[in-house]
Amino acid sequence: MKTRYTFGGDEHIYVEMDEEMSLDAFFKSLSMSNAVRDAKIPGVTEICPANASFQVRFDPDVTHPDEMLKRIQELEAKAEDAEKRMTTRIVEVPVFYRDPWTHETLMRFRERHQDPQGTDLDYAARINGYDSVDAFIEAHHSAPWFVSMVGFVSGLPFLYQLVEREKQIEVPKYVRPRTDTPKLTVGYGGCFSCVYSVRGAGGYQMFGITPMPIYDPRQQTSYLRDFMVFFRPGDIVKWKPIDRAEYDRITAEVEANTWSPRTAEVTFDLAEFNADMADTNKKLMEALDDA
Template identity: 65%
Template structure:
């Protein structure tokens, strides 16, 4: 697909790198938004990166829309040839799958679901060709996830599983959105995983819940005192299954200020990943304790 540029009213330019999500599309978008930030174009007031696109807000009294459009297009050639290696973090996220809170919630909203008779895990397992939800959970937690954007609501990460396309987990959203989703629900819609940073409405399938806060505007959580949002684009997430005892222990540690997420610095090469996804994942996960 050719990159598509369009104006959004008088103060925005929207750039669509690709119609479908892929890591190459994300890296091209990342390269272009980094170039915009580093160039310090007068009149640019906000840069909003997304999965395979981005939006720029600007002041038309400072820079003419057509001039900014030309500037953005000039960054595209460099984005095609950039060395796609980044220094990032692997963050381990404990997950209590099939927990009582998301299960109670999903049962309250079954009339909005494609298959009211089962659970979200049952449905996701069936349409992805797994024998049961235990096999599905093993696949969901068996490979890392790449954080491609953070937003929609504050601190919510959108995550793309780092496997070849034929193994991508894909599950449609609810037929009609729920009016309630527990805070810290691990969800999935389309090809994207997410973690609901706050309680609220939502339409993603619900697989479990994490005890690990990822957003704290009061900055009272020990590891969020420097910045209220945990994730940033480019982070790599590894889900780790825990049982009820492990979940409760982690909640107690969070409340007591003793919980520290397991994370390590890592160098990620897009070229290496595309050549050998499983080998790259194994190498990345070796850095975890």
Template identity: 65%
Template sequence: MQCRYTFGGDEHLFVEIDESMSLPAFFKSMAMTSRLQAMALPGLKEICPANASFQVRFDPDVIHPEVLLRQLQEIEEEVGKSASNELQTRIIEIPVFYDDPWTNETQLRFRERHQDPSSTDLAYAARINGYDSVAAFINAHASSPWFVSMVGFVAGLPFMYQMVERERQIQVPKYLRPRTDTPKLTVGHGGCFGCIYSVRGAGGYQMFGVTPAPIFDHAQRQPYLKDFMCFFRPGDIVKFKPINLPEYEEAVRLADEGQLSLRIRPVSFSMAAFEEDPAAYNRSLIEVLYGD
């Protein structure tokens, strides 16, 4: 895949990796933006990664647009030639209370906006993805890791892409019309992307459950939020862990006291090794997470 470069006004350069989202496109975007950031070019103001693209903001009085363009084209060539590109990132366990009472109550208030008003979001997602039960669908959702491909829409909200072969990826349409309410920390899914709603508000993704772990907090009360008020960053790998109501309530209690901890481990991700055997590579990632 070859990038397409487009200038946006005087201060922005948009780089489209591919027209459709894929793990190789995402990985190429991360490799390019990581190298660009490490160069610390004078005049470079901001790098904003997305699912299969990224945008760069720069000061044209400091770095000429054509100079920046040539630099990015050189980075693209280097990334394409390298057979050992690896992403230094982290793998994170996120507890999820699936089929919870709060998203279920919210669903009932907005069924007329859903494709199947007689079904729950989980039952609908299980059926159209070929699973014979909600339990089997939840297992599929939680058993494989997910990449955080971008963060946005509202502060701290991660868009996540399932790390399985394309034919095995969970896909569900968004609501026919968006809801005007979604519980805070809802784990949702729309199209091929999962997400966690960082705050309460409108939304159109199917709702599968809730996590007790705050992912956006300007007061930065949790140990894992000490570095920044938004927890997730592009390139993070997420492993969901199903929990029950007592476990959820205990985690909420710890979060309210500012004492909730998450299992987080550093990991080196290799796109080549993943493509060679996705299932085996995912097992190795999970072993890193639970290895001690």
């Protein structure tokens, strides 16, 4: 991987690890972000990590842009040698696939889609070579997902599927974005799944909806009282298919502040994952059963 550095005006430096997303690029980005933070370079005001890159905002009156670039580049070797291992958590996220709300929305915006005659799930299953929507849904929830970035919209996680590259689901975004997407829609664009934290415009394919709030600026949800955003980079997600009855039950418990997501502490080691993905994923998913 060849790291690319570019300026964003006088106050930003953008550092891109690779042109395509990979866990190696993510871990290097995370290590470099941490290294910049630990270095306490004078003038740095903000560090914003992304899927395989990060951006540094700084005050050019404190540290000249050329000097800031030099200081950041000097940290790259340290990031290359950093241990690609982290203690994190796995979270079970319930998903009501083929729900009525995203279905109504996707049919309303059918003229903006690659396949106006079907549904988003029909299209995604077909172009990924699955014989049925049920088989495609199983592929979506049968392996864990890695939260590589949180942002774009407040609290929205980007999730990267923990499988071999050739097995990864890939689905293009809508031809033209929608002006509406239900809150907590489980979407898909490119190689990333996501959860829409708020209602609004969007272009990702819509597969279902979760009853689990992931963003609460008022911090009234029981498990969001300490911080308004649930997900953080490095989290691992296990999707759990649910039906309408389960969706309604969880929704009622969320409103009563008696529900919280199942979580478990796990260790993710990139070398172990690359050596045996199936066994690593099995251990990650089983950690929730032991919690």
